[in-house]
Each structure stands twice: as structure tokens, then as C-alpha cells.
Amino acid sequence: DGGITQSPKYLFRKEGQNVTLSCEQNLNHDAMYWYRQDPGQGLRLIYYSQIVNDFQKGDIAEGYSVSREKKESFPLTVTSAQKNPTAFYLCASSTGTGASPLHFGNGTRLTVT
Amino acid sequence: GQNIDQPTEMTATEGAIVQINCTYQTSGFNGLFWYQQHAGEAPTFLSYNVLDGLEEKGRFSSFLSRSKGYSYLLLKELQMKDSASYLCAALDSNYQLIWGAGTKLIIKP
Numbered sequence: 001d002g003g004i005t006q007s008p009k010y011l012f013r014k015e016g017q018n019v020t021l022s023c024e025q026n027l028n029h030d031a032m033y034w035y036r037q038d039p040g041q042g043l044r045l046i047y048y049s050q051i052v053n054d055f056q057k058g059d060i061a062e063g064y065s066v067s068r069e070k071k072e073s074f075p076l077t078v079t080s081a082q083k084n085p086t087a088f089y090l091c092a093s094s095t096g097t098g099a100s101p102l103h104f105g106n107g108t109r110l111t112v113t
Numbered sequence: 114g115q116n117i118d119q120p121t122e123m124t125a126t127e128g129a130i131v132q133i134n135c136t137y138q139t140s141g142f143n144g145l146f147w148y149q150q151h152a153g154e155a156p157t158f159l160s161y162n163v164l165d166g167l168e169e170k171g172r173f174s175s176f177l178s179r180s181k182g183y184s185y186l187l188l189k190e191l192q193m194k195d196s197a198s199y200l201c202a203a204l205d206s207n208y209q210l211i212w213g214a215g216t217k218l219i220i221k222p
Contacts, residue, residue: 004155040121040214041214042117042200042202042211042212042213042214042215043156043200043202043210043212044212045209045210088153090155090156098143098208099143099144099161099163099204099208101146101158101161102148102156102158102210103158104155104156104157105155106154106155107153107154107155109153
């Protein structure tokens with residue numbers, strides 16, 4: 001079955017440490033996205049990529065970095081520069097054409113203390 | 114600015130009907146999505162409307178009025194498994210999604 005996999009589901013880190021969240025898809029989708037979800041707020045776009053080796057900043061890219069070396073993979077690094085990193089992170093993919101719906105992974109809940 | 118409004122929380126009874134409203138203000142408009150999200154899980158796609166009117170999919174229907182900047186999701190014959198958050202998202206002129214904060218639906222027996 002095709003899908004999108006995020007790992008791990010829960011992640012705990014100390015303040016000042018960088019951490020990388022994994023996202024892999026086997027849907028053959030061109031576009032991939034990272035969102036952050038906080039209570040009481042809509043999903044906020046961190047980074048997106050419409051093609052391999054290319055990505056764009058979303059609305060809240062500061063303190064985050066990504067890479068897109070393979071079509072299937074779009075890892076997100078939360079750096080120590082991110083002021084408020086504790087959140088639920090969602091990765092998504094789509095065909096990237098027009099109004100194609102997003103397919104989401106099950107999310108990674110990151111807690112930084 | 115761009116904005117999506119939807120109620121924070123709604124409560125309904127098993128077997129009943131509930132309507133979740135969403136109003137939007139965007140720079141241009143290329144359609145509106147509804148997603149369902151159970152707690153701690155991935156949002157899943159429910160519907161997409163770009164033309165005015167009602168689209169029905171089984172127990173779920175979605176309505177759009179472009180002139181009013183308004184949509185609703187109608188859930189019939191409510192089941193306990195419908196307890197979830199329902200996310201409304203509008204696609205602007207640049208095909209960027211603008212997300213509402215979600216409506217938490219609580220179903221009571």
C-alpha cells in the first residue's frame with residue numbers, strides 16, 4: 001500500500017540540540033510539504049518542495065532546514081535557532097498539480113525541554 | 114489579510130445531523146478543502162469544492178458559496194467514530210493553502 005511515513009512518532013530533545021524528523025513517501029508524488037500544528041491554530045507551512053533538489057520557504061521557515069535529495073524523502077531539521085520547537089509536525093505530499101489534495105503522514109510530536 | 118474562520122468546538126448526538134461552517138477571505142480563490150483529523154493522527158481528505166453548490170459523498174456533504182465566502186460540511190447519521198477535528202482550508206490565487214484552526218466535533222451517545 002502506498003503511503004507517507006513519518007518517524008519517530010514521539011521525539012524528545014534538550015534545548016540547544018538539532019533534531020531531524022524523517023518523512024518518506026512511496027506515492028510517487030512530486031510535491032512534499034512540512035507543516036507545524038499547534039493547539040488553537042491552523043496548520044502553518046514550514047517548507048515545501050515541488051521537485052527534487054529544490055525547495056521553498058513557507059510562512060515559518062526560520063529555525064528549520066530541509067533537503068530533497070530523493071523524490072521519496074524530505075527530512076526536516078529543527079535547529080537550535082527555532083525559539084519554540086515543541087509542536088506536532090506533519091509531513092504531506094501531493095501530485096503538485098493544481099488543486100490536488102494532500103496526503104499526510106501520522107506526524108511526529110517533538111518535545112524540547 | 115487572508116483568513117479562515119470556523120467554530121472551535123461543536124457537540125452533537127449519535128444518529129443526528131451536524132453542520133460545520135467555514136468562512137474564508139483569501140487573495141483569489143481556487144477551491145476549498147475539508148479534512149478530518151482524529152486526535153494525534155494524520156488529517157485525511159474529505160472533500161474539495163470549487164464551484165457553488167452541494168457535493169454529496171455518502172454520509173458527508175460539502176457546500177460552497179463563492180459569493181459569500183462560505184462553506185459548510187454536513188455530517189448525517191452521526192457515529193461515534195466521527196468524533197474528530199474537521200479542518201477547513203482554502204486555496205488562494207497562488208495555489209497556497211490557508212488553513213482554519215479546525216473544529217473539534219464531540220459526539221455523545
